[in-house]
Amino acid sequence: MTIQRRLTGFPRRCKAPLRGPRPPMTLRYAIWSFLSGTLGILAIFEITSLVGQPLLIGSFGASAVLLFGATESPLAQPRNLVGGHLVSATVAVIVVALFGSTPLTIAFGVGLAIFAMNLTHTTHPPGGATALIGVQGAVGPGFILVPVLAGALILLVTALFTNNVVYHRRYPRHWL
Template identity: 45%
Template sequence: MVKSLHDHLWTFVGSLIGLSILAYLAVPMHLPLLAGSFGASALLLFGLHDSPFARPRNVLLGQMLPAFIGVLCYHLWGLSWISLSFAGAFAIFVMRVTHTVHPPGGATALIAVLGKAGWLFVVMPIGAGALILIGVAYVINNMAPHRSYPLWTAKRAPSTSAAE
């Protein structure tokens, strides 16, 4: 299916609002709610909202589990090639096993190691930021007449059957 300009504009607006909220909280408010991998999460949530990778469970756990793994690897091995490679590979493994694949999570694991993150990183910015993006995706995607988010809220045509 070819996406219309209208659909691309919804993607732009959703991404702009979601990332603006995180950026506003991060910069002027000095709250650590922004991670580089959220740009890719925004693409999935607003540009590919019907993808399994954009499901709320996948976004939240597919960000938080890799963040935890990245922090753990940094604390075990410091900033090293082994911590970086193990964090990325193990994050992918865990997302696959738990059925929470969210591709930006692979980057989140590396960001945790490269940023020498502490345990709070898992909750803030990652957990809180992911929840904010999911909330914005719910509102914006359901405002559009041709979109539904998450998938189980699919809009149905009004029923003409008295049996329903």
């Protein structure tokens, strides 16, 4: 198919219903999401103060949305949470080591992280932000363990507790 035919059909391919299906949302679920997300981020801050190492990066806020607000999502499961952040952090370290930190390498790092997460079946959307943060900050290999692995594990432990202590939630749906 030629590019001209693809472009001609583009508006038709963008057609979609105005509204899509929405699963029911209860006030109880929303309140528990709020409390759990708050606890998850506070846990990272508390452990940061205990160990004296900064463990919080912006992408963990997006991970909290998935872990505490969309617990059933495949993208929120432990393999995706931990694997997606680790794969993306590793990509960031490699990109910085090979090419440095420029607008082009930041964009390349995000694209490469998406590619690597897709290939490893660890897609976790906040991983893209982890790669961006890593390349933009010109990080070294230590970034993979601290803050990325440490922070992701803190969020995972928090999600395991908060999503299983109440009867209306269950997490994870699967480990791998």
